[in-house]
Amino acid sequence: MSRLKIVDTPAGPARLKRSRRRTLAISVLPDGSLELVAPDQASLEAIVARVAKRMGWIKTQRRAFGEMNALRPALRFVNGATHRYLGRQYRLKIVKGEVKEVFLRGAYFHVVTPKTNQYEVEQALEAWYRRQSRLQFERRLASWAEWCRHRHLPKPKLRLRRMPKRWGSALQDGTICLNPELIKASSACIDYVIAHEICHLKHHHHGKAFYTELGNVCPDWASRKKRLESMDL
Numbered sequence: 001m002s003r004l005k006i007v008d009t010p011a012g013p014a015r016l017k018r019s020r021r022r023t024l025a026i027s028v029l030p031d032g033s034l035e036l037v038a039p040d041q042a043s044l045e046a047i048v049a050r051v052a053k054r055m056g057w058i059k060t061q062r063r064a065f066g067e068m069n070a071l072r073p074a075l076r077f078v079n080g081a082t083h084r085y086l087g088r089q090y091r092l093k094i095v096k097g098e099v100k101e102v103f104l105r106g107a108y109f110h111v112v113t114p115k116t117n118q119y120e121v122e123q124a125l126e127a128w129y130r131r132q133s134r135l136q137f138e139r140r141l142a143s144w145a146e147w148c149r150h151r152h153l154p155k156p157k158l159r160l161r162r163m164p165k166r167w168g169s170a171l172q173d174g175t176i177c178l179n180p181e182l183i184k185a186s187s188a189c190i191d192y193v194i195a196h197e198i199c200h201l202k203h204h205h206h207g208k209a210f211y212t213e214l215g216n217v218c219p220d221w222a223s224r225k226k227r228l229e230s231m232d233l
């Protein structure tokens with residue numbers, strides 16, 4: 001069983017675990033914190049002395065992680081951060097309040113929440129996006145019902161599904177899976193993705209017949225596709 005404790009070292013506070021291993025293991029985690037796994041018998045002085053000897057290495061590790069972290073978009077759920085909805089950009093305005101609420105006003109995304117930390121704001125915003133994507137996508141799919149009926153295709157029904165590399169997919173039974181992230185794109189781009197998936201109800205491939213159909217229902221699909229791909233969500 002390992003016991004965890006925080007100890008002071010020349011490299012700052014470190015989490016110390018004990019184990020049956022024979023040598024001390026020093027790790028720098030991606031957030032820059034230090035973790036030590038020491039043999040059961042090793043004295044605290046010996047551990048600290050060992051950390052002192054590895055200071056150069058610890059600094060190099062921290063610098064490398066720091067550079068990596070700087071490249072990552074941080075602080076996305078704080079006041080002033082930009083978020084998209086239907087192709088437009090809005091800035092976050094976070095307000096402390098009893099009742100959770102998210103709404104758009106002018107150029108702002110207002111997020112009212114009892115706790116205003118990044119995690120809570122992200123949760124509130126994600127829930128709002130999901131609700132809006134359901135409303136918007138359902139309404140758009142409904143406009144295809146008649147088109148499908150005329151072609152003896154199943155009535156399209158929506159399923160929201162997070163997909164890391166796809167905006168949508170279509171199942172034989174008429175289920176159109178759409179990525180809720182798509183709600184951040186413009187209406188024209190959303191309609192292109194839906195048109196693409198609806199055409200798959202008739203043509204289960206990306207052959208010539210599929211593209212002829214897509215060209216009929218969405219003549220400028222290629223430029224919409226390009227716009228969607230160039231969008232930075």
Ligand SMILES: [Zn+2]
Nearest residue numbers: 196200205206
């Ligand atoms: Zn496709």
